[in-house]
Amino acid sequence: SNITALLPEQVPADLRFSGIWSNPPIRVGKKELHNLLLMWLPRLETGGEAYLVVQKNLGSDSLQKWLTEELANGYEVSRYTSIKTYRVLKIKKSS
Numbered sequence: 001s002n003i004t005a006l007l008p009e010q011v012p013a014d015l016r017f018s019g020i021w022s023n024p025p026i027r028v029g030k031k032e033l034h035n036l037l038l039m040w041l042p043r044l045e046t047g048g049e050a051y052l053v054v055q056k057n058l059g060s061d062s063l064q065k066w067l068t069e070e071l072a073n074g075y076e077v078s079r080y081t082s083i084k085t086y087r088v089l090k091i092k093k094s095s
Contacts, residue, residue: 008039017043020050026058034066041071044093051080052089060087067091 020040024033041050054060064087068077071091080090 015043016045016048018045018048020044020048022050023053026054026063033063034070037067038070041067041075041091041093044091046093046095048093050091052091054087054089056082056085056087060089064089 020043024036026033028036044050052063054063064077064079067075067089071077074093074095076090076092076094078090080088082088
């Protein structure tokens, strides 16, 4: 009863999230992926965390580097864990 399914454009712009869990669509291309992440990650509330599952050979390490550079102010980006060929990246909003 506390779940509402919406299209992205229906989500109120002022809505904030305590957690985001995603297997992001890496194959849409870097530009589209980056735009997607920059649309949703800033919606984390302070202390909120996002976990992204990305396959190593699909660019998880370069994505982690880009996130670290792009979100340098107010976010902590780290590799939460590695399992076989997958990386789980953790993004925490610190301010």
